[in-house]
Amino acid sequence: AQSVTQLGSHVSVSEGALVLLRCNYSSSVPPYLFWYVQYPNQGLQLLLKYTSAATLVKGINGFEAEFKKSETSFHLTKPSAHMSDAAEYFCAVSANYGGSQGNLIFGKGTKLSVKP
């Protein structure tokens, strides 16, 4: 069965510091992986998607994620945090067969706080 684990429900960084949000996945086949961001009182916005074309995926707003098969990880990073990055971030893996979980299996989310 496929699953996603996001380590740390809350992460706090200072403005200008490195952002690192962790995501580990479980999948029996090469996965499609996604990161979404949710700003307060809004829906989910796609940050980036891994499709096996390149292990380092660049997304919007300066975020990028690196696929590491040996570690089954897809961590999200940004070199320098901005106040506007404060939001909740969701990692997701595309399900092979849908079913009761749907086509995307989400992690529990990580809330990022940015201190001035």
Add this chain to the structure above:
Amino acid sequence: KAGVTQTPRYLIKTRGQQVTLSCSPISGHRSVSWYQQTPGQGLQFLFEYFSETQRNKGNFPGRFSGRQFSNSRSEMNVSTLELGDSALYLCASSPRTGAGNTIYFGEGSWLTVV
């Protein structure tokens, strides 16, 4: 290109009533999925429709239902509302169904049951 549009954005209902939420997908997208988001349970999949047929269904009671029209627009209905149904309901669309497709979300409909 317009994004996923959900209406209404905010609504308050009384326990026992029913509610219908509407979703217009991105033009050309044929798959529409619905999710419920609550602080305690996080994101939970409700159902997916593709070409007017329900493809997948989450583990929700029969009070939760949906449908999709020939123009890909979708509605979901919750009957006999309970306090626990208070949540953000998110609609998402995708060009196709199945693994690997990118899913785009709307802003959501905030439902409060009192």
